[in-house]
Amino acid sequence: MTFIEKLSCAWEKNNSLVCVGLDPDTERFPSSLRDVPDAIFQFNKAIIDATHDLVCAYKPQIAYFSAESAEDQLEKTIQYIQTEYPDIPVILDSKRGDIGSTAKKYAVEAFERYKADAVTINPYLGFDSAEPFLNYKDKGTVLLCRTSNRGANDLQDLDVGGMPLYQKVASMITEQWNFNKNCMLVVGATWPSQMSEVREIVGDMPFLVPGVGAQGGDIEALVKAGQTANGTGLIISSSRGVIYASEGDNFASAARSVVVDLREKINLHRN
Numbered sequence: 001m002t003f004i005e006k007l008s009c010a011w012e013k014n015n016s017l018v019c020v021g022l023d024p025d026t027e028r029f030p031s032s033l034r035d036v037p038d039a040i041f042q043f044n045k046a047i048i049d050a051t052h053d054l055v056c057a058y059k060p061q062i063a064y065f066s067a068e069s070a071e072d073q074l075e076k077t078i079q080y081i082q083t084e085y086p087d088i089p090v091i092l093d094s095k096r097g098d099i100g101s102t103a104k105k106y107a108v109e110a111f112e113r114y115k116a117d118a119v120t121i122n123p124y125l126g127f128d129s130a131e132p133f134l135n136y137k138d139k140g141t142v143l144l145c146r147t148s149n150r151g152a153n154d155l156q157d158l159d160v161g162g163m164p165l166y167q168k169v170a171s172m173i174t175e176q177w178n179f180n181k182n183c184m185l186v187v188g189a190t191w192p193s194q195m196s197e198v199r200e201i202v203g204d205m206p207f208l209v210p211g212v213g214a215q216g217g218d219i220e221a222l223v224k225a226g227q228t229a230n231g232t233g234l235i236i237s238s239s240r241g242v243i244y245a246s247e248g249d250n251f252a253s254a255a256r257s258v259v260v261d262l263r264e265k266i267n268l269h270r271n
Protein backbone atom coordinates (compact mmCIF):
# COMPACT_ATOMS: atom_id res chain seq x y z
CA MET A 1 0.00 0.00 0.00
CA THR A 2 1.34 3.47 -0.83
CA PHE A 3 1.47 6.27 1.71
CA ILE A 4 -1.37 8.09 -0.01
CA GLU A 5 -3.56 4.96 0.07
CA LYS A 6 -2.79 4.43 3.76
CA LEU A 7 -3.59 8.07 4.50
CA SER A 8 -6.87 7.89 2.57
CA CYS A 9 -7.92 4.81 4.59
CA ALA A 10 -7.06 6.55 7.88
CA TRP A 11 -9.01 9.69 6.87
CA GLU A 12 -12.01 7.51 6.23
CA LYS A 13 -11.72 4.95 9.04
CA ASN A 14 -11.38 7.54 11.81
CA ASN A 15 -13.41 10.22 10.01
CA SER A 16 -10.54 12.51 10.87
CA LEU A 17 -8.09 14.98 9.34
CA VAL A 18 -6.28 15.36 12.68
CA CYS A 19 -2.61 14.50 13.06
CA VAL A 20 -1.08 14.45 16.53
CA GLY A 21 2.41 15.91 16.63
CA LEU A 22 4.78 14.11 18.99
CA ASP A 23 7.13 16.84 20.26
CA PRO A 24 8.05 15.28 23.61
CA ASP A 25 9.69 17.93 25.78
CA THR A 26 10.86 16.19 28.96
CA GLU A 27 10.67 19.46 30.91
CA ARG A 28 6.91 19.45 30.42
CA PHE A 29 6.36 15.83 31.47
CA PRO A 30 4.35 15.06 34.60
CA SER A 31 6.55 14.45 37.64
CA SER A 32 5.64 10.75 37.65
CA LEU A 33 7.61 10.33 34.38
CA ARG A 34 10.66 12.40 35.33
CA ASP A 35 12.99 9.57 36.48
CA VAL A 36 11.72 6.87 34.15
CA PRO A 37 14.57 5.70 31.84
CA ASP A 38 12.42 5.51 28.67
CA ALA A 39 10.17 8.40 29.70
CA ILE A 40 9.90 9.80 26.15
CA PHE A 41 8.61 6.52 24.79
CA GLN A 42 6.24 6.03 27.74
CA PHE A 43 4.87 9.55 27.27
CA ASN A 44 4.33 9.00 23.53
CA LYS A 45 2.78 5.58 24.11
CA ALA A 46 0.21 7.03 26.52
CA ILE A 47 -0.70 9.78 24.01
CA ILE A 48 -0.93 7.28 21.14
CA ASP A 49 -3.06 4.79 23.10
CA ALA A 50 -5.42 7.61 24.04
CA THR A 51 -5.85 9.04 20.53
CA HIS A 52 -5.31 6.31 17.89
CA ASP A 53 -9.01 6.03 17.00
CA LEU A 54 -9.31 9.78 16.41
CA VAL A 55 -6.42 10.62 14.08
CA CYS A 56 -5.27 10.21 10.48
CA ALA A 57 -1.52 10.35 11.27
CA TYR A 58 1.18 10.87 13.89
CA LYS A 59 4.05 13.28 13.32
CA PRO A 60 7.09 12.77 15.57
CA GLN A 61 9.48 15.74 15.40
CA ILE A 62 13.04 14.37 15.35
CA ALA A 63 14.62 17.33 17.21
CA TYR A 64 12.87 16.40 20.46
CA PHE A 65 14.51 12.98 20.34
CA SER A 66 17.98 13.80 19.01
CA ALA A 67 18.39 16.71 21.45
CA GLU A 68 18.07 14.17 24.26
CA SER A 69 20.19 11.48 22.51
CA ALA A 70 16.95 9.52 22.45
CA GLU A 71 16.83 8.33 18.84
CA ASP A 72 16.24 4.81 20.19
CA GLN A 73 12.97 6.07 21.67
CA LEU A 74 11.98 7.55 18.31
CA GLU A 75 12.55 4.13 16.71
CA LYS A 76 10.54 2.52 19.50
CA THR A 77 7.70 5.04 19.14
CA ILE A 78 7.37 4.49 15.39
CA GLN A 79 7.62 0.73 15.82
CA TYR A 80 4.91 0.87 18.50
CA ILE A 81 2.48 2.74 16.24
CA GLN A 82 3.18 0.41 13.33
CA THR A 83 2.69 -2.72 15.45
CA GLU A 84 -0.31 -1.68 17.53
CA TYR A 85 -2.06 0.67 15.12
CA PRO A 86 -0.79 -0.29 11.66
CA ASP A 87 -3.55 1.68 9.90
CA ILE A 88 -2.19 5.00 11.13
CA PRO A 89 0.66 6.46 9.03
CA VAL A 90 3.72 8.03 10.64
CA ILE A 91 5.21 11.23 9.19
CA LEU A 92 8.74 11.83 10.43
CA ASP A 93 9.26 15.58 10.74
CA SER A 94 12.97 16.01 10.09
CA LYS A 95 13.01 18.64 7.28
CA ARG A 96 16.13 17.23 5.72
CA GLY A 97 17.71 18.91 2.69
CA ASP A 98 21.22 18.43 1.32
CA ILE A 99 23.19 17.57 -1.81
CA GLY A 100 22.18 14.34 -3.54
CA SER A 101 24.81 12.02 -2.04
CA THR A 102 23.96 13.11 1.50
CA ALA A 103 20.22 13.23 0.77
CA LYS A 104 20.42 9.53 -0.15
CA LYS A 105 21.62 8.80 3.39
CA TYR A 106 18.86 10.97 4.88
CA ALA A 107 16.30 9.00 2.85
CA VAL A 108 17.75 5.76 4.25
CA GLU A 109 17.59 7.28 7.74
CA ALA A 110 13.88 8.15 7.37
CA PHE A 111 12.58 5.16 5.47
CA GLU A 112 14.92 2.30 6.40
CA ARG A 113 16.24 3.15 9.85
CA TYR A 114 13.09 4.75 11.30
CA LYS A 115 10.71 3.07 8.80
CA ALA A 116 8.57 6.20 8.62
CA ASP A 117 5.71 6.17 6.13
CA ALA A 118 6.52 9.74 5.08
CA VAL A 119 9.11 12.41 5.83
CA THR A 120 9.26 16.20 5.67
CA ILE A 121 12.02 17.72 3.54
CA ASN A 122 13.21 21.16 2.55
CA PRO A 123 13.02 21.58 -1.26
CA TYR A 124 15.18 24.67 -1.49
CA LEU A 125 18.30 22.78 -2.57
CA GLY A 126 16.45 21.69 -5.70
CA PHE A 127 15.39 18.49 -7.41
CA ASP A 128 18.57 16.45 -6.89
CA SER A 129 18.22 16.91 -3.12
CA ALA A 130 14.64 15.58 -3.19
CA GLU A 131 15.07 12.79 -5.73
CA PRO A 132 16.44 10.12 -3.32
CA PHE A 133 13.25 10.53 -1.23
CA LEU A 134 10.90 10.64 -4.23
CA ASN A 135 12.35 7.39 -5.56
CA TYR A 136 10.81 5.51 -2.63
CA LYS A 137 7.54 5.00 -4.53
CA ASP A 138 5.43 3.76 -1.63
CA LYS A 139 6.63 6.38 0.85
CA GLY A 140 5.42 9.95 1.13
CA THR A 141 7.61 13.04 0.78
CA VAL A 142 6.28 16.24 2.33
CA LEU A 143 7.98 19.34 0.97
CA LEU A 144 8.02 22.73 2.67
CA CYS A 145 5.97 25.21 0.62
CA ARG A 146 4.47 27.96 2.83
CA THR A 147 5.52 27.33 6.42
CA SER A 148 3.43 28.31 9.45
CA ASN A 149 5.93 30.60 11.18
CA ARG A 150 5.86 34.41 11.26
CA GLY A 151 9.00 34.69 9.11
CA ALA A 152 7.55 32.53 6.34
CA ASN A 153 7.09 35.60 4.13
CA ASP A 154 10.74 36.75 4.46
CA LEU A 155 11.86 34.45 1.64
CA GLN A 156 8.85 32.40 0.55
CA ASP A 157 6.99 35.48 -0.75
CA LEU A 158 9.87 36.81 -2.87
CA ASP A 159 8.82 37.50 -6.44
CA VAL A 160 10.27 35.00 -8.88
CA GLY A 161 9.17 35.96 -12.38
CA GLY A 162 5.73 37.30 -11.48
CA MET A 163 4.78 34.89 -8.73
CA PRO A 164 5.83 34.36 -5.12
CA LEU A 165 8.44 31.69 -4.53
CA TYR A 166 6.05 29.42 -2.57
CA GLN A 167 3.72 29.25 -5.59
CA LYS A 168 6.65 28.47 -7.89
CA VAL A 169 7.66 25.66 -5.50
CA ALA A 170 4.08 24.33 -5.54
CA SER A 171 3.85 24.32 -9.33
CA MET A 172 7.33 22.86 -9.87
CA ILE A 173 6.62 20.00 -7.45
CA THR A 174 3.22 19.32 -9.06
CA GLU A 175 4.50 19.37 -12.62
CA GLN A 176 8.00 17.92 -12.33
CA TRP A 177 8.65 16.20 -9.00
CA ASN A 178 5.44 14.23 -8.44
CA PHE A 179 6.20 11.48 -11.00
CA ASN A 180 5.50 8.77 -8.37
CA LYS A 181 2.40 10.56 -7.04
CA ASN A 182 3.96 10.59 -3.58
CA CYS A 183 4.47 14.31 -2.97
CA MET A 184 2.70 16.43 -0.37
CA LEU A 185 3.25 20.02 0.75
CA VAL A 186 3.61 21.75 4.11
CA VAL A 187 1.22 24.69 4.13
CA GLY A 188 0.75 26.44 7.48
CA ALA A 189 -2.69 26.86 9.04
CA THR A 190 -1.73 30.43 9.82
CA TRP A 191 -1.93 31.45 6.12
CA PRO A 192 -5.39 30.48 4.80
CA SER A 193 -5.40 32.82 1.80
CA GLN A 194 -2.03 31.51 0.61
CA MET A 195 -3.35 27.99 1.24
CA SER A 196 -6.25 28.48 -1.16
CA GLU A 197 -3.86 29.82 -3.81
CA VAL A 198 -1.67 26.73 -3.41
CA ARG A 199 -4.76 24.47 -3.60
CA GLU A 200 -5.60 26.05 -6.97
CA ILE A 201 -2.14 25.17 -8.27
CA VAL A 202 -1.73 21.60 -7.02
CA GLY A 203 -5.14 19.94 -7.46
CA ASP A 204 -5.77 17.20 -4.88
CA MET A 205 -2.22 16.91 -3.52
CA PRO A 206 -2.41 16.48 0.29
CA PHE A 207 -1.22 19.26 2.59
CA LEU A 208 0.45 18.75 5.95
CA VAL A 209 -0.94 21.67 7.93
CA PRO A 210 0.88 22.66 11.13
CA GLY A 211 -0.13 25.79 13.02
CA VAL A 212 -3.41 25.02 14.79
CA GLY A 213 -3.51 25.01 18.59
CA ALA A 214 -0.40 26.69 20.04
CA GLN A 215 0.25 28.77 16.87
CA GLY A 216 -3.35 29.97 16.68
CA GLY A 217 -4.41 28.98 13.13
CA ASP A 218 -8.12 29.48 12.38
CA ILE A 219 -9.74 26.09 11.82
CA GLU A 220 -12.74 27.21 9.80
CA ALA A 221 -10.59 29.37 7.49
CA LEU A 222 -7.99 26.69 6.88
CA VAL A 223 -10.47 23.88 6.21
CA LYS A 224 -12.40 26.03 3.75
CA ALA A 225 -9.16 27.11 2.06
CA GLY A 226 -7.39 23.78 1.86
CA GLN A 227 -9.84 20.89 1.63
CA THR A 228 -10.41 19.06 -1.62
CA ALA A 229 -13.84 18.56 -3.21
CA ASN A 230 -14.39 15.34 -1.24
CA GLY A 231 -13.61 17.01 2.11
CA THR A 232 -10.14 15.53 2.56
CA GLY A 233 -6.68 16.61 1.34
CA LEU A 234 -5.54 17.85 4.75
CA ILE A 235 -3.40 16.43 7.55
CA ILE A 236 -4.00 19.01 10.25
CA SER A 237 -1.30 18.70 12.87
CA SER A 238 -1.28 19.91 16.45
CA SER A 239 1.53 19.10 18.88
CA ARG A 240 1.74 21.24 22.05
CA GLY A 241 -1.98 22.00 22.12
CA VAL A 242 -2.68 18.27 22.38
CA ILE A 243 0.19 16.66 24.24
CA TYR A 244 0.45 19.34 26.95
CA ALA A 245 -3.30 19.87 27.38
CA SER A 246 -2.48 18.86 30.95
CA GLU A 247 0.96 18.63 32.48
CA GLY A 248 -0.39 16.40 35.27
CA ASP A 249 -0.85 12.64 35.41
CA ASN A 250 -4.07 12.95 33.38
CA PHE A 251 -2.10 14.20 30.33
CA ALA A 252 -3.25 11.37 28.05
CA SER A 253 -6.96 11.72 28.80
CA ALA A 254 -6.65 15.51 28.49
CA ALA A 255 -4.97 15.00 25.08
CA ARG A 256 -7.85 12.77 24.02
CA SER A 257 -10.42 15.42 24.95
CA VAL A 258 -8.57 18.06 22.89
CA VAL A 259 -8.40 15.73 19.86
CA VAL A 260 -12.11 14.86 20.14
CA ASP A 261 -12.87 18.56 20.15
CA LEU A 262 -10.44 19.39 17.32
CA ARG A 263 -11.80 16.62 15.08
CA GLU A 264 -15.35 17.85 15.67
CA LYS A 265 -14.44 21.50 14.94
CA ILE A 266 -12.69 20.47 11.71
CA ASN A 267 -15.48 18.13 10.56
CA LEU A 268 -18.04 20.90 10.99
CA HIS A 269 -16.49 22.69 7.99
CA ARG A 270 -15.74 19.72 5.69
CA ASN A 271 -17.54 19.29 2.37
Ligand SMILES: O=c1ccn([C@@H]2O[C@H](COP(=O)(O)O)[C@@H](O)[C@H]2O)c(=O)[nH]1
Nearest residue numbers: 061147148149210214215238239240241
Ligand atom coordinates in the same frame (compact mmCIF):
# COMPACT_ATOMS: atom_id res chain seq x y z
O1 LIG B 1 5.73 25.20 8.82
C1 LIG B 1 5.91 24.41 9.75
C2 LIG B 1 6.51 23.16 9.57
C3 LIG B 1 6.61 22.34 10.65
N1 LIG B 1 6.19 22.70 11.88
C4 LIG B 1 6.33 21.70 12.97
O2 LIG B 1 5.01 21.35 13.42
C5 LIG B 1 4.95 21.30 14.84
C6 LIG B 1 4.04 22.40 15.34
O3 LIG B 1 3.91 22.32 16.74
P1 LIG B 1 2.69 23.03 17.53
O4 LIG B 1 3.00 22.74 18.97
O5 LIG B 1 1.42 22.38 17.07
O6 LIG B 1 2.75 24.47 17.23
C7 LIG B 1 6.39 21.41 15.32
O7 LIG B 1 6.92 20.10 15.40
C8 LIG B 1 7.10 22.17 14.20
O8 LIG B 1 8.46 21.81 14.11
C9 LIG B 1 5.61 23.92 12.05
O9 LIG B 1 5.20 24.29 13.17
N2 LIG B 1 5.48 24.74 10.98
